[in-house]
Amino acid sequence: MTDQSLSPADSAFAAEVREWLAQNLTGEFAKLKGLGGPGREHEAFAERLEWDRHLAAAGWTCLGWPVEYGGRDASMEQQVLFHLEYARSGAPARVSHIGEELLGPTLLAFGTEEQKQRFLPGIKNVTELWCQGYSEPGAGSDLAGVTTNAKLDGDKWVVNGQKVWTSLAHLSDWCFVIARTEPGSARHNGLSYLLVPMDQPGVEVRPIIQLTGTSEFNEVFFTDAVTDASLIVGAPGQGWRTAMGTLAFERGVATLGQQVQFAGELAALVALAESNGSATDPVIREKLSRAWVGLQVMRAHAMRTLGEGNREIAGAPSVAKLLWARWHRDLGELAMEVQGGPSLLAAPSVTSEGDQFDEWQRMFLFTRADTIYGGSDEIQRNIISERVLGLPREARP
Template identity: 75%
Template sequence: MSDDVFRQRIREWLDDNLSEHFAPLKGLGGPGREHEAFDERLEWDRYLAAAGWTCLGWPVEYGGRAASIAQQVIFHEEYARAQAPARVSHIGEELLGPTLIAFGTDAQRARFLPGINDVSDLWCQGYSEPGAGSDLAAVSTSAVLDGDSWVIDGQKVWTSLAHLADWAFVIARTEKGSKRHAGLSYLLVPMKQPGVSVRPITQLTGTSEFNEVFFDSARTESDLVVGEPGQGWKVAMGTLSFERGVSTLGQQVGFARELDAIIDVARRNGSAEDPVVREKLTRAYIGLRVMRAYALSTLGGTGDNGEDSVSKLLWANWHRGLGELAMEVVGAPSLLAHDGELDEWQRLYLFTRADTIYGGSNEIQRNIISERVLGLPREARP
């Protein structure tokens, strides 16, 4: 199937199916808004799966379409264009699924990929800790092999949608006394068990999509370690590379829609006549085009040259700046909440303060570029 035919097919399908029953879901969900119509968006995700529109890039033998990178980009662009609701299965489909395909055993793939594909199992990511945010190598959550089970103790934080997840992929230290990258393992852990407690974190937006997760002698089966025990760093880095894949192109379509809406506000309230505001809007448009060009030029790369880190820095800083620009365009009314409720621009501003932190903070991304790509001296570490 040609790319043009593929684009037309997904566009027509979305136009036909984002109507009537699912029409009210348009534009709902996403960062800072995951609480919106969650059950209905889950139903939509399962509807997508039944129609064969999930896991597009996966090999056919694992339930995917083996879609090319170009076609995956097209899907995400058209999905964003149609204002389809934010997916609730992103972590399983875009992060864990490709990780299991690349690093998992046949038994792990057979057990978990079908539940990701049909959205019957929801996943969360157990990486960050209170003392190890973006510095993943500093994690202290431990796991000890006890017979046919790993026994896990520790705490994770900023765990998106943990309160709704069935499973978590968790980075834990499985070799006592190990430091940094050595001795880490990548474990698949059931969330619904007595040893797992989840506590929501209230964000600036008033919502709680992030959570603290406590493991108190939680257990998972001994064979649910992805890759070799003690070699989890490699697997974890693989997951992070998948996180910054083709879906970023769809994300940028959403960014463009936000910028267009801000420009409309500027025209209506007259702030577009201010030369300073007009220049900032122009720079935002240029920045968005630069982001797209860079993303397209680096798709399919290995990430060895720091492309993933550069991409994260580009979109995180741009989007945070967009939130600030929205406040400037709206002006004084942006300082007031209406009946205690935030409007879309206030929510955008507040949530984008976190863009430069989650998914790998700016500081860590710059360290990666300076040390691994440019060969500069490493930052002193304990």
């Protein structure tokens, strides 16, 4: 998407976003530039939360939502433009993305009016933070294998089970949980999508220490945790459809902003290679060139599949996940090659107090998980082969 291809209205919208960011990423907020994101969620969290609320007060959250629910009813093109301009400005990673980009659209698509009135304002104003209760120790990317169960007891659901790899659970007010509500059901059947408050005796959050030394992922244990009977999104036992809707929203327009961030990382790595002389190595030079080509492929795929009429292209979200996850993991490995010997030495961060790694070391370590979280590569390939290409299903034990 170039300035030449934009309509006058979209061009004016992009200019409005740029101007607002330039005027507001100043003072204390200017110090937040470049902070946060996967593997770095510990950076200035309270300050980034304040920034998110500043965005909300100015009307820059939930742009694609209908006006009656606090949004701007922005077109797909305008949402893409916002994410692009936001990434280009260097503004900090958002702390409310799980609520805004996952649960909010899910409630708009599948929730009751009462649920929308109760939860959408808190998401829009960033006064309630959300986490995602999908993966379990025995059901990671294979979501249909969940065993966490919920039973209806009067006017309450009683939830028991364990979730794992729950991003930002330690900072969240609510969790949307996939639980088995029909005893004896298996696989995709009998699941329900519940909204569960985190601040209660029946919920225990345990941090998982990552290779980076940080702990944005968590284990969450539900022991007779409760939530109101009305806080089920979609029909009881039909939660698979709702859960798949959430996953589709997860890989939406924000991916283009992610690619701008990737481009910034690649540009910084090229500059490092030129400054330390590793760019003269033909192998390094070829890998940097391949990384640039891969980024163009990602962008072309996103632009082709995110248009207004292309939101239901079969397998597109899985292809997108495969493209960016492997590309980013490989970039982390390439960063170590570009640094050479110094990459093996501890280099405390200059931007995050107490962080024992520099930006390239942290990228390398955290991107080991890129091909696992958000749906592993193996599962994405199965989805494409079975549901798009019509190949035989993988044998299951």
